[in-house]
C-alpha cells in the first residue's frame with residue numbers, strides 16, 4: 112500500500128515538474144539564465160582580478176617605496192601618492208555600499224542608455240569584486256616574508272621583476288583559498304542581477320515560479336544549481352591547492 | 361682612487377626617527393679586491409645596517425658609497441646593475457620556497473644575465489658539486505637542513521659571478537653542528553680570492569679567515585686592523601670589553 116502511495120506521489124511530482132519546466136519550453140529560460148550567470152560571473156571575475164592586481168600593485172609599491180622615495184621627492188613620489196589616495200577612496204566607497212545599489216547606480220544612472228544589462232552587470236560586479244580582490248592580493252603580498260623581497264632585490268632584480276618572479280607566485284599560492292571564496296561569493300552575489308532586468312538563473316527561476324504558481328520546484332532547483340556549482344568550484348580549487356603545495360612537503 | 365679598492369665608504373650616516381637613532385654615525389672604510397673583511401661588535405652597533413647599506417637595501421641618510429669607482433648613492437645610478445655584482449647571504453637564508461634548489465640558482469642568471477637555461481643549469485650543478493649538494497638539485501628548500509640551505513644560498517649568489525659577497529650573520533640561525541659546514545664553504549671561497557664582507561659572531565672565523573677586522577659600536581668604527589692586532593693587542597677599551605665577553 113505504502114509503495115503505491117509513494118508511486119502516486121512520484122507521479123504527481125513528475126507532472127508538476129513537467130508543468131514547471133517542460134511545458135512551453137520553460138527549461139530553456141533556465142538554461143539562458145544559467146548561461147547569463149556564467150557570463151556575468153566570469154566577466155566580473157576577469158575585471159575584478161585585473162582591477163585587484165593593479166590596485167594591490169599600487170598600494171603595496173606605495174607602502175614599500177614611500178620611505179626611499181620620500182628622500183628625494185620627485186614626480187614619481189607625488190604621482191604614486193595621488194594614485195594611492197585614489198585607490199583608497201575607491202576601496203572605501205565600494206566596500207562601504209551594497210553591491211545591489213552599485214549595480215542599480217551603474218545601470219540606471221551611469222549607463223542609463225544601455226539596452227543590454229549584462230555588460231553593465233559585468234562592469235558593476237567587476238568593479239565591486241576588484242575592491243575585495245585587491246585587499247586579498249595586498250594582504251597576500253604583505254604576508255610574504257620581506258626577506259624574499261630583499262633576496263630578489265639583492266640578486267639584481269628591480270622592483271617589478273622581484274614582484275613578478277618571486278613575490279606574486281608565492282602570494283598567489285597563499286591567497287588561493289581566499290580568492291576562491293571571493294569567487295564563490297561573487298557567483299552568489301550575481302543573483303541580484305535581476306534588479307537591472309538581466310535574466311540570470313535566479314531571475315529565471317523566479318519568473319517561472321510566478322507563471323506556474325509553483326514556488327517550491329523552481330526555487331529549490333535554483334538553489335541546487337548554485338550549490339552544485341559551488342561544490343564543483345571548491346573541489347577544483349582543492350585540487351589546484353594540493354598541486355601547488357608540493358613544494359611545502 | 362687606487363684601482364684595487366672595490367668599495368669605498370665615505371662619511372656614511374643612517375638615522376632613524378628623525379635622528380633620534382643613529383644606526384650609522386659617520387662610517388669611513390675601504391674594501392679591497394680579494395680581501396675578507398670581518399665586522400664585529402655588540403648587538404645594535406650598526407653592523408647589519410652598514411652591510412645592508414653597501415648594496416642599498418638600506419638607504420643612507422647621507423654619505424657616499426663607491427662601488428668599482430661609481431658612487432651608487434647618486435640619484436641617476438641604476439642600482440640593480442650594481443647589485444648583480446654584489447652577492448648577499450642572509451641570516452635566514454631567504455631561499456625561494458616555491459622553487460627547487462636548481463631554480464633558485466638559475467632564476468637570476470637566466471632572467472638578468474640572459475644566460476641559456478642549459479648553460480645556467482650546468483653552472484649551477486657545478487657550483488652545487490663544489491659545496492657537496494649536487495644530489496639535492498631538485499629538492500625544495502623545505503627539504504633541506506639549515507646548513508644545506510645556507511650553502512645553497514651561498515652558491516645562489518655565486519651563480520651571478522659577483523665581485524663581492526656580503527654575509528650578514530650567515531651562521532647565527534644554524535644549529536651548532538651545522539655551523540662548521542657553512543664556515544668551511546666560506547673559507548674555501550676566501551681561499552679562491554673572493555672579496556667578502558662578513559658580519560659574524562664567529563671569532564674563530566674572524567681570526568683564521570679574516571684579512572682585516574672592523575670593530576663597531578654605536579654606529580661608528582672604533583677600531584680596525586689585522587686579526588692579530590684586534591685579537592692580540594686591542595686598544596679601544598670598548599673593544600677590550602667586547603672581546604672579554606665573547607672570547
Ligand SMILES: Nc1ncnc2c1ncn2[C@@H]1O[C@H](COP(=O)(O)OP(=O)(O)OP(=O)(O)O)[C@@H](O)[C@H]1O
Pocket residue numbers: 376377381382383401402403404405406407408409410
Ligand atoms: N627600521 C629601524 N627603525 C629604527 N631603528 C632601527 C631600524 N633598524 C635598525 N635600527 C636601530 O639601528 C641600530 C643598529 O641596528 P643593526 O641591526 O645594524 O645592529 P647590529 O649591529 O646588526 O645588531 P645585531 O648584532 O643585533 O644584529 C639599532 O639600535 C637598531 O635598533
Ligand SMILES: [Mg+2]
Pocket residue numbers: 407408409529
Ligand atoms: Mg645584525
